[in-house]
Amino acid sequence: MSRAQFDKQQVIDAATGLFWQQGYQAASMQQIVQCTGLKPGSLYLAFGNKQGLFAEAIKAYGANGRAQLQALFASTDSIGRSICEIFSGMISEAISKDYCSCFLVKAQLELATEGNTHAALLQLVQEELAAVEVVYANALSRDFGEQKAQALARSIMLHIFGLRVYGYKHNSAEQLLETLQLGLSWLPWDSIETKH
Amino acid sequence: MSRAQFDKQQVIDAATGLFWQQGYQAASMQQIVQCTGLKPGSLYLAFGNKQGLFAEAIKAYGANGRAQLQALFASTDSIGRSICEIFSGMISEAISKDYCSCFLVKAQLELATEGNTHAALLQLVQEELAAVEVVYANALSRDFGEQKAQALARSIMLHIFGLRVYGYKHNSAEQLLETLQLGLSWLPWDSIETKH
DNA sequence: CCATTTCTTGAACAATCATTCAAGAAATGT
DNA sequence: ACATTTCTTGAATGATTGTTCAAGAAATGG
Numbered sequence: 001m002s003r004a005q006f007d008k009q010q011v012i013d014a015a016t017g018l019f020w021q022q023g024y025q026a027a028s029m030q031q032i033v034q035c036t037g038l039k040p041g042s043l044y045l046a047f048g049n050k051q052g053l054f055a056e057a058i059k060a061y062g063a064n065g066r067a068q069l070q071a072l073f074a075s076t077d078s079i080g081r082s083i084c085e086i087f088s089g090m091i092s093e094a095i096s097k098d099y100c101s102c103f104l105v106k107a108q109l110e111l112a113t114e115g116n117t118h119a120a121l122l123q124l125v126q127e128e129l130a131a132v133e134v135v136y137a138n139a140l141s142r143d144f145g146e147q148k149a150q151a152l153a154r155s156i157m158l159h160i161f162g163l164r165v166y167g168y169k170h171n172s173a174e175q176l177l178e179t180l181q182l183g184l185s186w187l188p189w190d191s192i193e194t195k196h
Numbered sequence: 197m198s199r200a201q202f203d204k205q206q207v208i209d210a211a212t213g214l215f216w217q218q219g220y221q222a223a224s225m226q227q228i229v230q231c232t233g234l235k236p237g238s239l240y241l242a243f244g245n246k247q248g249l250f251a252e253a254i255k256a257y258g259a260n261g262r263a264q265l266q267a268l269f270a271s272t273d274s275i276g277r278s279i280c281e282i283f284s285g286m287i288s289e290a291i292s293k294d295y296c297s298c299f300l301v302k303a304q305l306e307l308a309t310e311g312n313t314h315a316a317l318l319q320l321v322q323e324e325l326a327a328v329e330v331v332y333a334n335a336l337s338r339d340f341g342e343q344k345a346q347a348l349a350r351s352i353m354l355h356i357f358g359l360r361v362y363g364y365k366h367n368s369a370e371q372l373l374e375t376l377q378l379g380l381s382w383l384p385w386d387s388i389e390t391k392h
Numbered sequence: 393c394c395a396t397t398t399c400t401t402g403a404a405c406a407a408t409c410a411t412t413c414a415a416g417a418a419a420t421g422t
Numbered sequence: 423a424c425a426t427t428t429c430t431t432g433a434a435t436g437a438t439t440g441t442t443c444a445a446g447a448a449a450t451g452g
Contacts, residue, residue: 005418005429021310025221029410039431040411046429050410098310105361106305112364114217114294126365154367154375162358165301168308169322171350179350183379201399201448225440235401236441242399246440 008046009060011036016057020103023110024054024121055124061103062128066135073139080143081191083136083156087184088192090160091176094167102164104129133157152186159183204242205256207232212253216299219306220250220314251320257299258324262331269335276339277387279332279352283380284388286356287372290363298360300325329353348382355379 014036018027029050033040047053069086076082093099100106104125111122137146137153144152159180166176181189210232214223225246229236243249265282272278289295296302300321307318333342333349340348355376362372377385 023221023306023309025219026309028408030408041413041432042430044411100308100310101305108364109297109302109305109361110219110222112296113219113222114296130365151371151374151378154362154371155378158355158358158362158375158379160358161361162354162356165305165357165361166350166354168304169326175347175350178347179354182347182351183354185381224438226438237402237443238400240441 006036006038006042011038011043011046012053012056012060015053016061016103019054019057020061020106021100023106024050024118025110051118051121054121058104058107058121058124058128062131066128066131069132069135069139073135078188078191079139080186080188082139084187084189084192087159087163087180088177090163090167091173091180094163094176095171095173099167101167102160104132105161105164129157155184202232202234202238207234207239207242208249208252208256211249212257212299215250215253216257216302217296219302220246220317221306247314247317250317254300254303254317254320254324258327262324262327265328265331265335269331274384274387275335276382276384278335280383280385280388283355283359283376284373286359286363287369287376290359290372291367291369295363297363298356300328301357301360325353351380 015027015032018031018035021027022031029040029043032043032050032053036043038046043053047056072082072086073079107125108122108129111118111125116122133153133156136156137150140149140152143149163176163180166179171179177189181187211223211228214227214231217223218227225236225239228239228246228249232239234242239249243252268278268282269275303321304318304325307314307321312318329349329352332352333346336345336348339345359372359376362375367375373385377383
């Protein structure tokens with residue numbers, strides 16, 4: 001017997017970066033071979049095919065994001081302030097030079113074609129996105145009733161999606177923050193103010 | 197001499213539908229040959245290459261959408277109510293079976309890759325999106341000061357983007373409407389209420 | 393009615409795509 | 423040390439990609 005001579009998670013992370021930047025279709029297996037260092041045969045033995053590798057990338061990205069969210073909510077004494085900090089981080093990403101939105105958002109828009117040739121992958125992506133909404137709703141139910149928490153979670157998701165797209169326009173951080181404050185006026189934005 | 201034996205606008209519209217549903221990369225020239233009825237040679241004589249045809253599709257889509265917006269704003273006596281009606285229409289699209297978001301939003305996310313191989317097309321898409329924002333800002337400046345109108349236009353764009361992505365989740369029309377009302381509370385939603 | 397120009401045709405092109413597989417290397421089980 | 427299993431290698435496969443071009447058809451100009 002012989003054990004795998006590469007770190008599977010490392011390979012998935014490298015592939016995730018490529019898929020994230022280029023998209024599913026535009027990322028070629030040749031590029032993946034290059035950026036992972038593996039030969040085609042090893043890749044196909046480990047992941048089956050391109051879809052299998054993409055599925056692993058989506059799962060890893062989703063699990064990581066969800067874990068970060070849950071850790072943040074578990075350790076904070078103010079869900080609202082934590083959410084403000086999350087948005088603040090997203091604004092920082094949006095104004096950075098090599099901004100490339102959110103992997104799940106990009107994947108959903110690319111995979112949701114009429115022919116539906118990637119039905120399994122699309123469902124996976126949508127499950128990951130739905131799971132994120134659940135995490136927000138659960139956290140908010142600490143401060144609000146269940147109905148209200150779910151409604152607020154939907155509003156948060158809408159703003160995340162909006163920001164993930166709007167981020168490509170070269171707005172200033174102040175403009176983006178102001179826009180979020182306008183739509184999410186119930187959040188305690190004062191708690192993250194940096195100006196004096 | 198011989199004049200073109202096909203209606204160029206008709207060809208662009210057919211190609212737009214395909215690009216919109218499938219995306220730029222996934223839509224193959226063979227598919228375009230099929231859905232337009234033209235032979236490759238004619239397509240390449242008329243549009244140069246795939247990028248040229250895509251550019252025409254984006255321009256046509258953008259010009260059409262902008263014209264509709266401007267016509268609506270020119271003929272209404274309430275900008276706010278018209279905007280509510282626009283969102284109401286977007287909700288209807290979102291809950292329909294063959295929903296495929298907004299062509300410009302999808303194109304922006306697909307073309308904005310790190311390698312930036314489609315820089316010209318990306319810029320075109322972003323210009324179209326920026327033009328939409330200007331139309332909203334101009335319309336709102338009828339009711340608000342210029343600064344406020346621009347801020348509100350940014351908020352509208354963020355909500356449009358959010359809805360264009362969130363629309364893929366199978367939410368009810370009521371939930372989507374409620375989410376928009378939460379973030380755009382300054383709009384006169386009462387004016388489009390259908391319930392009694 | 394011929395010459396010229398413009399458009400159409402569709403087979404063919406090179407490049408790239410995802411994927412395969414026989415052969416060799418390496419690690420384990422006994 | 424040997425047999426067995428598992429992983430690696432990388433050239434090769436057939437399909438599909440965007441694009442071209444020589445030849446023919448059609449319409450116009452004089």
